[in-house]
Amino acid sequence: xxxxxxxxxxxxxxxxxxxxxxxxxxxxxxxxxxxxxxxxxxxxxxxxxxxxxxxxxxxxxxxxxxxxxxxxxxxxxxxxxxxxxxxxxxxxxxxxxxxxxxxxxxxxxxxxxxxxxxxxxxxxxxxxxxxxxxxxxxxxxxxxxxxxxxxxxxxxxxxxxxxxxxxxxxxxxxxxxxxxxxxxxxxxxxxxxxxxxxxxxxxxxxxxxxxxxxxxxxxxxxxxxxxxxxx
Numbered sequence: 001x002x003x004x005x006x007x008x009x010x011x012x013x014x015x016x017x018x019x020x021x022x023x024x025x026x027x028x029x030x031x032x033x034x035x036x037x038x039x040x041x042x043x044x045x046x047x048x049x050x051x052x053x054x055x056x057x058x059x060x061x062x063x064x065x066x067x068x069x070x071x072x073x074x075x076x077x078x079x080x081x082x083x084x085x086x087x088x089x090x091x092x093x094x095x096x097x098x099x100x101x102x103x104x105x106x107x108x109x110x111x112x113x114x115x116x117x118x119x120x121x122x123x124x125x126x127x128x129x130x131x132x133x134x135x136x137x138x139x140x141x142x143x144x145x146x147x148x149x150x151x152x153x154x155x156x157x158x159x160x161x162x163x164x165x166x167x168x169x170x171x172x173x174x175x176x177x178x179x180x181x182x183x184x185x186x187x188x189x190x191x192x193x194x195x196x197x198x199x200x201x202x203x204x205x206x207x208x209x210x211x212x213x214x215x216x217x218x219x220x221x222x223x224x225x226x227x228x229x230x231x
Contacts, residue, residue, distance in 0.1 A: 028098055028102065029102075030098055030099055030102040031046075031096055031097065031098040031102075032045070032046055032047060032051040032052075032053050032096075032097050032098070033045070033046050033053070033094060033095060033096040033097070034046070034050065034051070034053050034054045034094075034095050035081075035092050035093070035094050035095075036092065036093045036094075036095065037090065037092055037093075038090040038091070040093070042054050043092065051097070052069040052070075052074075052097075053074070053076065053095055053097040063077060063078055063079065064076070064077045064078075065077075065078075066100070067097075072099055072100075072101075073099070073100040073101075074097050074098065074099055074100060075097070075098055075099075075100050075103050076095055076096065076097040076098075077095070077096050078093055078094065078095045078096075079093075079094055080092070080093055080094075081093070081094055135163070138161075139161045139163060139167035139168075139170075139171070142159050142160070142161055142171070143159060143161075143167075143170065143171065143174060145159075146159040146171075146174055146175075146178070147174075150178055150181065153185065155178050155179070155181050155182030155185065156178075156182070157175070157178050158175055158178075159171040159174055159175055190214040190215065190216075191214075193210065193213075193214045194210060194211055194214045194215075197210030197211070197214070198210070208226050211226065212224050212226065
């Protein structure tokens with residue numbers, strides 16, 4: 001025949017040369033898979049000897065299904081490997097099977113852990129809420145106690161709130177208000193005492209002493225003196 005004449009190449013393919021059966025990391029540890037040609041003829045499996053899935057009677061149209069072997073339940077999935085486009089060969093059928101217990105183990109573990117995780121989450125949220133409530137109630141209680149002291153005319157109140165927010169600013173304004181009220185009440189009290197001394201004193205010296213004693217409450221100063229007006 002001529003060198004460029006059409007010819008036919010016939011070869012026998014070794015499965016180990018086509019299938020990298022050592023690459024088991026791509027499938028779950030307990031999973032088994034087998035490859036079948038047309039007519040359900042076994043080509044290769046992931047384990048030797050062939051696992052039970054190799055003897056599984058299959059419906060060519062089925063994809064996901066369940067089956068049992070020696071009292072164990074399995075979940076399987078089959079898909080076709082299309083070869084006609086590149087190799088002009090019938091499609092191969094790949095079947096992956098795994099024990100039902102292994103498939104559902106993560107779900108069972110999650111179901112067992114879910115109540116504990118939910119309980120821990122609820123506990124953590126409750127503790128955080130209590131902390132936030134206390135952080136909010138603390139400044140309110142301090143301001144409430146300061147208001148009660150001002151109502152009792154105890155103006156020496158000094159509400160200390162170090163929260164770094166509007167409550168700290170409110171405490172500063174409250175303290176400034178209490179100091180102003182203290183100065184005003186002190187001034188009014190001193191003026192009342194001066195008026196009373198003027199009305200009750202019989203001697204001029206007694207009036208002067210009362211004025212000198214009460215004026216620092218009206219006008220804070222270091223020293224006071226009463227001088228006669230020049231004639």
